[in-house]
Amino acid sequence: MRKNLTKGKVSAVLLTAILATVALTGCGGGAKPAEGNAASPTSPQAAATASAKSDKVTIGYATKSSTSPFWVTLNEGAKKAAQDLGAELIMLGPPKENDITGQLQVIEDLVNRKVNGLIVAATDSVGVAPVVKKARDQKIPVIAVDTSISGAEVDSFVATDNIKAAEQAAEFLGNKLGGKGNIVLLNGAISQGTGKERYEGFKNYLEKNYPNMKIVLAKDCNWESEKALQAMEDALHANPQIDAVFGGWDGALLAAHTALKDASKLDKTLIVGFDAYPQALKFVKEGSFAADVAQAPYKMGYEAVKTAVSAAKGQSIDKRIDTGTLLVKPDNVDQYIKDNGIKLP
Structure with missing residues (x-):
């Protein structure tokens, strides 16, 4: 209530x-006006x-x-x-x-x-x-x-436009994996439009365009990295092969990166992030993230x-303003970092 x-x-x-x-x-300063000029x-x-x-x-x-x-x-x-x-x-x-x-x-x-x-x-x-x-x-x-x-x-x-942004990620992974593979989807919160749209945009695009790509786990993590880490660890225990991970925000993907590294499966799994955190961009540059969806916050x-x-x-205003996205990959990450003045950790 x-x-x-x-x-x-x-x-x-x-x-x-x-x-x-x-x-x-x-x-408003505290000074009084000069006498006679007030x-x-x-x-x-x-x-x-x-x-x-x-x-x-x-x-x-x-x-x-x-x-x-x-x-x-x-x-x-x-x-x-x-x-x-x-x-x-x-x-x-x-x-x-x-x-x-x-x-x-x-x-x-x-x-x-x-x-x-x-x-x-x-x-x-x-x-x-x-x-x-x-x-x-x-x-x-x-x-x-x-x-x-x-x-x-x-x-x-x-x-x-979170649906289009998630579709970008799905298309990228579909092409990279040749239309086949097991995917883990670590969502933010389905109760928020951003989480709902990213989840549905990614899932629906795969179902329509890459029917042989299977989401083996879709977990609502409520924007908490700790929950994403646990979900990723559970997915690794339950599935001998995970080909890619996508999530609603980079906090989840950085947690997934940790879990995959601990399981010695980092080099066998594609990670696509969302939000272009500096640490995520560093991983794109190094190759342990395949890509990251950059917004314009x-x-x-x-x-x-x-x-x-x-x-x-x-005054008159637009009803909808789309601020755009960019899929940051190894071939454009340096330019993106330079253009946006980002300092990597």
Whole structure:
């Protein structure tokens, strides 16, 4: 059941939440104006100042995480957009990436602050719907970022086309394996649009185009690397031959890499990652990852704030913004690393 936040009350979740306020439309200093030069409350100068303050846009952003490489980059893009556009960004998040109760409290807090626009990176695509509806009932435009929202209308959705991205990975593995092989699929969370779409995109593409490729294990790991490691170890014990592993995020694939290495099967199994973590890119460069699906998290965060600011000002916005993907392989990994200024571990 959802908990309501009363005005002025700060929940325990928010005390441990991510809080980053970016105020960039003129900082109020403590210095007094020079005597004789101060604008009177009714002067044109004072009126212009008051108007500028009233025009300032405040965007609330309910993020998922401040620690995973993907979300760190996305959040940086969001902050840069706020800086460029002269907006105030209030960024809050639950203690854990899959904490729906914490995120509901975060979103309610942002709504109660009467922000001009709201960005939501849903930890549960269905679970956030009630508070999203509440925001829109109060005429606050809502932008979904990274993860789709089900059961509530949003003004725009800024994200990767996760179905197409997963299809890229499936096609790559199908070609590499000649249309035959045993696959392990380590998913994120089926309760989130991102996890559901990556799972279904990969699975459905294989079934349609490579019917002789068999998924011997499909495990929902709830975005937890420890669960992915256990699932991979279980798969290795149950199946004498595993030809490839794909997953919903690089945390799972890095765990699979560890399990395969410990089982002395790393050189016999293709790994295709998702998210282009620096460590995963290092493995692509070294050859122990066959490929990795790279998203554009910085662009995603930037476009989400840009779209929210436009919506808050009553300007027209696109209903769907696809920020694109790239399949990073050994033949283009160096260029990708260079183009994106990535430092490998």
